[in-house]
Amino acid sequence: MGELRVRFAPSPTGYLHIGGARTALFNYFFAKHSGGRFVLRIEDTDVERTIEDSADRMMESLKWLGLEWDEGPVVGGPAGPYQQSQRQELYQKYAQTLMDKGLAYKCYCTPEELEAEREQARLAKKAPRYSGRCRNLTQDPIRKFEEEGRRWAIRFRTPDEGYTVVDDLIRGEVSFANEEIADFIIMKSDGLPTYNFACVIDDWLMGITHVLRADEHISNTPRQMMLYRALMAPMPKFAHVPMILAPDRSKLSKRHGAQTVEEFRDKGYLPEAIVNYLALLGWTPPDATQELMSLEEMVELFDLSRVSSTAAVYDVKKLSWMNGQYIKQLDPEELMERLIPFIESAGLSTREHLAERKDWFREAVITMQERARTLEEMAENMAFYFRPPESYDEKGVKKHFAQPEVAGLLEKCVEVLSRMPEWTLEACDRAYTDLAQREGISRGKLIHPTRLALSGITFGPGLFDIMYVLGKDETISRLNTAIGFIKDNFE
Numbered sequence: 001m002g003e004l005r006v007r008f009a010p011s012p013t014g015y016l017h018i019g020g021a022r023t024a025l026f027n028y029f030f031a032k033h034s035g036g037r038f039v040l041r042i043e044d045t046d047v048e049r050t051i052e053d054s055a056d057r058m059m060e061s062l063k064w065l066g067l068e069w070d071e072g073p074v075v076g077g078p079a080g081p082y083q084q085s086q087r088q089e090l091y092q093k094y095a096q097t098l099m100d101k102g103l104a105y106k107c108y109c110t111p112e113e114l115e116a117e118r119e120q121a122r123l124a125k126k127a128p129r130y131s132g133r134c135r136n137l138t139q140d141p142i143r144k145f146e147e148e149g150r151r152w153a154i155r156f157r158t159p160d161e162g163y164t165v166v167d168d169l170i171r172g173e174v175s176f177a178n179e180e181i182a183d184f185i186i187m188k189s190d191g192l193p194t195y196n197f198a199c200v201i202d203d204w205l206m207g208i209t210h211v212l213r214a215d216e217h218i219s220n221t222p223r224q225m226m227l228y229r230a231l232m233a234p235m236p237k238f239a240h241v242p243m244i245l246a247p248d249r250s251k252l253s254k255r256h257g258a259q260t261v262e263e264f265r266d267k268g269y270l271p272e273a274i275v276n277y278l279a280l281l282g283w284t285p286p287d288a289t290q291e292l293m294s295l296e297e298m299v300e301l302f303d304l305s306r307v308s309s310t311a312a313v314y315d316v317k318k319l320s321w322m323n324g325q326y327i328k329q330l331d332p333e334e335l336m337e338r339l340i341p342f343i344e345s346a347g348l349s350t351r352e353h354l355a356e357r358k359d360w361f362r363e364a365v366i367t368m369q370e371r372a373r374t375l376e377e378m379a380e381n382m383a384f385y386f387r388p389p390e391s392y393d394e395k396g397v398k399k400h401f402a403q404p405e406v407a408g409l410l411e412k413c414v415e416v417l418s419r420m421p422e423w424t425l426e427a428c429d430r431a432y433t434d435l436a437q438r439e440g441i442s443r444g445k446l447i448h449p450t451r452l453a454l455s456g457i458t459f460g461p462g463l464f465d466i467m468y469v470l471g472k473d474e475t476i477s478r479l480n481t482a483i484g485f486i487k488d489n490f491e
């Protein structure tokens with residue numbers, strides 16, 4: 001058996017969405033699992049829908065996810081070029097071959113004529129399909145059309161009878177009646193190929209053995225199979241990956257939040273987490289309880305027979321949870337590096353400044369690591385390390401500041417903390433335990449208002465971690481500010 005070859009073939013009409021990323025991922029897994037090759041092809045023949053830097057950004061996203069392609073744009077390869085806009089001659093050549101064999105023909109129908117046909121079908125409540133009007137044109141009308149200077153497209157002559165059966169590796173057999181499939185256009189009147197034709201020519205010439213793509217293309221597959229037969233090209237195997245639905249089982253759209261890999265990156269999701277999460281949308285590893293897996297592990301375990309044939313439901317909470325797990329596992333140095341852009345864009349500090357206070361930054365990051373779900377959220381939640389709170393959480397104020405004894409208690413905290421000879425986490429902890437005992441109150445009565453005073457919020461790392469990272473002077477200064485605030489408002 002020859003080498004296994006798969007491809008990911010995005011149309012550069014926007015960003016790389018999570019659906020596309022998952023299709024790319026399954027292709028990547030499938031290729032790497034068998035030592036095959038993962039090809040990237042850019043399907044940019046639809047000039048009107050193509051967006052200028054889209055292909056570059058999609059490639060950027062793929063690389064960021066760790067899905068490097070073995071052949072394709074930038075890296076090249078023996079079956080290039082890998083951009084459809086650079087393969088025009090090939091499509092023209094094979095369209096001509098089909099015409100020479102009588103398997104394709106010129107269609108002179110004008111857009112108005114075709115629209116009238118569709119309208120008729122609508123009125124008759126039938127599915128609109130091409131009537132086959134130009135199928136058997138004789139020389140006379142052809143000459144007439146040519147003289148009129150009519151533009152023509154090339155249509156493929158589809159079989160009239162029988163069935164085309166897609167033997168799908170995920171969905172099993174899916175059968176299509178040939179009479180339902182009208183002669184379809186393979187080359188448009190502007191000389192550009194349609195998707196179905198360019199896709200077949202390329203998959204064939206690029207030696208693709210397995211076509212793994214989104215479910216929405218299944219109705220294209222019988223058309224493509226007809227073309228393979230007509231071209232006498234070896235047929236690849238097909239696998240259609242089920243859709244990803246929103247939590248309410250509707251089609252995923254903007255209103256369901258972030259959709260593109262770039263958006264997830266900008267929100268502080270780690271590529272490892274996205275890859276892991278997307279893999280589990282539709283694929284189940286042999287040990288179904290296993291959730292956290294590296295790219296290498298997934299490559300090792302991946303098997304198409306364990307890809308579900310039903311739609312997967314996307315759940316951002318699960319993704320965030322998983323992202324948190326990956327953040328937790330990161331080496332602090334690595335986490336610091338990845339966090340810096342988010343600290344910068346939150347306006348909290350700069351790379352240079354953080355480099356000068358590296359040890360301090362490491363301590364601060366470590367206190368946040370356990371609970372963080374995304375890097376963006378982590379940066380926002382650690383703002384208090386960089387500047388004193390500008391305000392105090394309202395509910396927190398009612399609960400922890402608004403009682404008559406609080407200012408006095410915080411003054412006592414300041415007193416004991418000021419006297420501490422060395423500023424360690426344990427010493428701060430002990431000082432609070434002793435003070436609570438002396439006052440005959442629970443530690444919480446000291447801890448909650450102190451936390452609010454230091455951070456302005458009611459959640460976050462352990463209080464003594466915060467104190468330690470802020471340092472003695474800053475801790476005392478913030479406590480004094482809070483004491484002033486409480487006296488102004490509640491005494």
Ligand code: GLU
Nearest residue numbers: 009010011043199213217
């Ligand atoms: N360019 C098509 C798309 O982005 C590719 C479909 C295929 O994989 O055949 O949907």
